[in-house]
Amino acid sequence: MMTTIVLCILLGIIFLAYHTTYVQISTVKLAIPSIPPLTLVHLSDPHGRTRFWNGELHKLVNAHDPDIVIVTGDLTQHSGQLARVLNELAKVKSKDGIFFVPGNYEREGGRFHKKVYSDAVYRSQKEAWQQVMTVLENEGAVKEKDGSRIWIYGFDNSIYGNEQRPGQEIQQANLTIFLAHSPNIISLIHNEGLKADLLLTGHTHGGQIRLFNRTLGAYKHFHVGQKVDQFVGVFGISRGLGTSRLPIRLNCFPEITVYAINPS
Incomplete structure (x- = not known):
């Protein structure tokens, strides 16, 4: 009897370990139209986790030979994990860079x-992020x-x-991508009438626990995955990694999302 109980436990x-640490792609x-084939990889919410059931994070990303990698926040659970996470992201091979929103x-x-970080700690961490990624805080990059x-x-x-609308929209862009950590940004986008081809967010973790394909608890009013939106084309919410x-x-x-745009 005791052996059976131990085996069941x-x-x-x-x-649970498999569900928690096996990354799905x-x-x-x-x-x-009007852009060449492009592979964009979206990561979100690692919360300090860089190793998974099926491999190290950088190897899982590099297998897709990305042109652009997007990271939508929550790198760590606490600041002591930052160096390890950034060391892992530094091994990611992205042809046109890694872009990050906090x-x-x-x-x-x-x-x-x-514990809320002081402004000095935040600035120090930002300097570390910038060694590995392009940090966008209400900023754009072309x-x-x-x-x-x-x-x-x-x-x-x-x-x-904190969020601010773009000061000047790039009218000549062939592809416009909006990034934010929280999908709540969609309210500002709709209210301001902003336009994009793709919006990438995280934060919700897909609820972390789902039963009957439904999110339990917080964030159940948000979709999981991709949804067509009249303002941003495709609105993606990642389940995240941690x-x-x-x-x-x-x-x-856990999830890594690969956006294959105009695949050959």
Whole structure:
């Protein structure tokens, strides 16, 4: 009897570990006229996790030979993990760069009792991010690709109220990508009538625990994955990579999203 109980507990632990640490690759094919074939990889919410059941993060990303990598916040659970996460991201091979917008865990750390970082700590961490990625805090970046112009604009909603609309829209862009940590940014986009081809966000973790394909608890009003939107073309919400509060996932695997635009 005792052996059976121990075996059941062990199988349960393995089951949860698999759901929590096995990364699924979600491939989304998009047709966008006037730009060359482009592979964009979206990462979000690692919360300090860089190694997974099926491999190291940089190897999982590099396998897709990305042109652009997007990271939408919450790199760590606490600041002590930052060096390890950035070392991992530095191994990512992205032809045209890695672009980052901060999340709420860039402003505060801890699993149950969060500590708000001082402005000095935040600035110090930002300097570290900039060694590896292009940081977009209510800023845009333009990339030229085979004669086409790609405009990437990052909203800073690491603190709600920080986000600002673009000061000047790039009218000549062949592809416009909006980034934000929280999908709540869609309200500002709709209210301001802003236009893009793609909006990438994270923050919700897909709920972390899903039953009958439904999110439990917070964020259940948001979709998981991609949704067509009249303002931003495709509105993507990543399930993310790590966990917050509860250190487990159930029926909500960690996710890397690969956007294959005009694949040959």
